[in-house]
Amino acid sequence: MGGxxxxxxxxxxxxxxxxxxxxxxxxxxxxxxxxxxxGPSGVGKSTLLRCINLLTKPxxxxxxxxxVEITRPGVDINKIRQRIGFVFQExxxxxxxxxxxxxxxGLTKVKKLPKKKAFERAKEALLTVxxxxxxxxxxPAQLSGGQRxxxxxxxxxxxxxxxxxxxxxxxxxxxxxxxxxxxxxxELARKGVTGLVxxxxxxxxxxxxxxxxxxxxxxxxxxxxxxxIVFNPKHEVTKKFFEKVGRLYGERK
Amino acid sequence: xxxxxxxxxxxxxxxxxxxxxxxxAAPASVALGILLGTxxxxxxxxxxxxxxxxxxMFRGFPLLVTLLLLFFGLADLRIYxxxxxxxxxxxxxxxxxxxxxxxxxxxxxxxIGQSLAAKAIGxxxxxxxMYIILPQAIRRALPGISNEIIYxxxxxSLAFVVxxxxxxxxxxxxxxxxxxxxxxxxxxxxxxxxxxTAATIFFKWLEYKLxxxxxxxxx
Numbered sequence: 001m002g003g004x005x006x007x008x009x010x011x012x013x014x015x016x017x018x019x020x021x022x023x024x025x026x027x028x029x030x031x032x033x034x035x036x037x038x039g040p041s042g043v044g045k046s047t048l049l050r051c052i053n054l055l056t057k058p059x060x061x062x063x064x065x066x067x068v069e070i071t072r073p074g075v076d077i078n079k080i081r082q083r084i085g086f087v088f089q090e091x092x093x094x095x096x097x098x099x100x101x102x103x104x105x106g107l108t109k110v111k112k113l114p115k116k117k118a119f120e121r122a123k124e125a126l127l128t129v130x131x132x133x134x135x136x137x138x139x140p141a142q143l144s145g146g147q148r149x150x151x152x153x154x155x156x157x158x159x160x161x162x163x164x165x166x167x168x169x170x171x172x173x174x175x176x177x178x179x180x181x182x183x184x185x186x187e188l189a190r191k192g193v194t195g196l197v198x199x200x201x202x203x204x205x206x207x208x209x210x211x212x213x214x215x216x217x218x219x220x221x222x223x224x225x226x227x228x229i230v231f232n233p234k235h236e237v238t239k240k241f242f243e244k245v246g247r248l249y250g251e252r253k
Numbered sequence: 254x255x256x257x258x259x260x261x262x263x264x265x266x267x268x269x270x271x272x273x274x275x276x277x278a279a280p281a282s283v284a285l286g287i288l289l290g291t292x293x294x295x296x297x298x299x300x301x302x303x304x305x306x307x308x309x310m311f312r313g314f315p316l317l318v319t320l321l322l323l324f325f326g327l328a329d330l331r332i333y334x335x336x337x338x339x340x341x342x343x344x345x346x347x348x349x350x351x352x353x354x355x356x357x358x359x360x361x362x363x364x365i366g367q368s369l370a371a372k373a374i375g376x377x378x379x380x381x382x383m384y385i386i387l388p389q390a391i392r393r394a395l396p397g398i399s400n401e402i403i404y405x406x407x408x409x410s411l412a413f414v415v416x417x418x419x420x421x422x423x424x425x426x427x428x429x430x431x432x433x434x435x436x437x438x439x440x441x442x443x444x445x446x447x448x449x450t451a452a453t454i455f456f457k458w459l460e461y462k463l464x465x466x467x468x469x470x471x472x
């Protein structure tokens with residue numbers, strides 16, 4: 001790859017009371033890249049993602065989105081968040097809105113696009129994630145988990161974000177529904193949609209990630225090409241983790 | 254003229270006055286309830302403090318006292334409300350304060366993910382509240398709101414204390430002349446029952462109309 005850097009995280013720290021969740025995390029993501037963050041639960045992966053779109057305020061450290069330092073005081077957080085897509089583990093679709101409106105609302109209310117344009121853009125995003133017209137006028141509660149997560153991806157995608165952050169996007173799904181979501185994510189990665197993905201899906205990392213970062217105890221303790229990290233880890237923790245996860249997820253494509 | 258020939262036209266006018274008060278106070282109280290409930294959760298420190306003070310006051314005062322304060326009390330301060338508007342204002346403040354609690358509870362019951370997702374697409378706090386939180390919270394508050402509106406229909410009879418010629422005042426007046434309590438008050442009771450039943454049906458219909466397919470709301 002090697003486009004320009006679109007996300008730079010420098011020495012990020014975050015504590016909740018006495019509990020230090022992030023103890024100095026630094027990395028970069030270039031345009032078009034997909035980077036995967038893996039690691040046991042409770043090591044700060046979700047906190048890291050939430051710090052990046054400022055849903056959580058980091059205590060220390062700096063973050064740049066393209067050439068804007070978003071951790072600088074006085075930055076318009078809402079403007080920044082429009083340009084960062086976020087896909088939640090629990091989907092968090094707006095329950096009271098139809099599928100099409102879930103995708104359109106950010107375009108009409110936040111980006112202030114005219115309805116017609118917003119509709120066209122939403123349509124395009126939904127088709128990209130294989131949500132066809134028969135589902136557009138249904139409510140989230142009428143969809144399967146896999147469909148819901150794909151709509152959530154479309155909602156993020158429609159905003160034309162600089163980068164999409166995925167927070168364990170398949171962890172809340174029934175096993176038979178994981179594949180359709182991963183497939184969509186892989187296609188987006190191959191199309192050059194920049195992504196930062198927290199996931200246990202090694203198959204996904206091996207197939208499309210440019211780099212795999214392994215987090216443990218608030219730090220990235222190992223990083224590199226996914227194959228190397230998964231099959232030749234240097235740290236004992238990393239090795240143990242991928243042995244365990246490999247047994248659970250390894251064979252899945 | 255027989256009793257009924259005299260009573261019914263007067264009662265009809267009283268019913269119209271009652272309906273007029275309710276037509277203004279009911280929607281306005283819902284609006285106030287939503288505003289107060291929202292401010293208590295999302296308002297800054299000062300706004301939520303003011304909203305809380307309003308709720309504590311008008312939920313704490315007996316409505317009777319509120320009405321007398323608004324009509325006679327304000328008049329003492331040279332603020333003159335007509336009986337009609339003093340009553341309507343009292344109903345709005347009292348009912349709105351109660352309703353705000355249902356709205357507040359409903360807002361707090363909305364899962365945090367909805368708020369996070371709204372923020373994540375770049376919504377401001379106001380947009381989040383207007384487009385994401387309130388549409389869901391108001392649906393959940395509806396049964397409580399409907400309860401309060403039914404109360405309001407019944408306690409609209411208290412308007413007689415400030416001299417509004419609504420249906421109860423008419424009934425009371427006729428009873429003092431003709432002393433036919435059974436006919437008079439049963440007639441009033443029947444009319445109130447029709448009104449409260451109509452309100453019940455209306456809110457059932459509204460709940461049904463606003464239901465979110467796929468989510469059982471107990472309609």
